[in-house]
Amino acid sequence: MASSDTQLALLPDQPDQPDIDSPLSSLLYDLSQQVQGGMENMLKMTNEIDQNSAGIMEEIERCKDTASERKKALEEEKDRSAYSESVHFEEKVSSYFAEDLLS
Numbered sequence: 001m002a003s004s005d006t007q008l009a010l011l012p013d014q015p016d017q018p019d020i021d022s023p024l025s026s027l028l029y030d031l032s033q034q035v036q037g038g039m040e041n042m043l044k045m046t047n048e049i050d051q052n053s054a055g056i057m058e059e060i061e062r063c064k065d066t067a068s069e070r071k072k073a074l075e076e077e078k079d080r081s082a083y084s085e086s087v088h089f090e091e092k093v094s095s096y097f098a099e100d101l102l103s
Helices: 002-010 016-102
Strands: none
Touching: none
16 A cells, blocks of 8 residues: 555645646736737837838939939030030130131
8 A cells, every 4th residue: 555655645636736727827828918918019010110111112212213313414414514515615626727717
């Protein structure tokens, strides 16, 4: 009988088992609530990031358009300037030629 008494001593008493389960269940419930709260916060942050990135992409597109317009305006100004310089050069050549003829 001594071996059966030893086996009984090794097994936990049945009334103690609910006492262990209750704190463990409570701990798991609290942990699951914290995880759920964290997931909700991450979802909110993800939505905010999506909204902000959409705004940033719109701003980038506006900046690209503005830069393209500026580039086009500068190229047109450069072309006008080159044309003006060309005309001015031709005027100088003509005046030198006229001076040469008159002298």
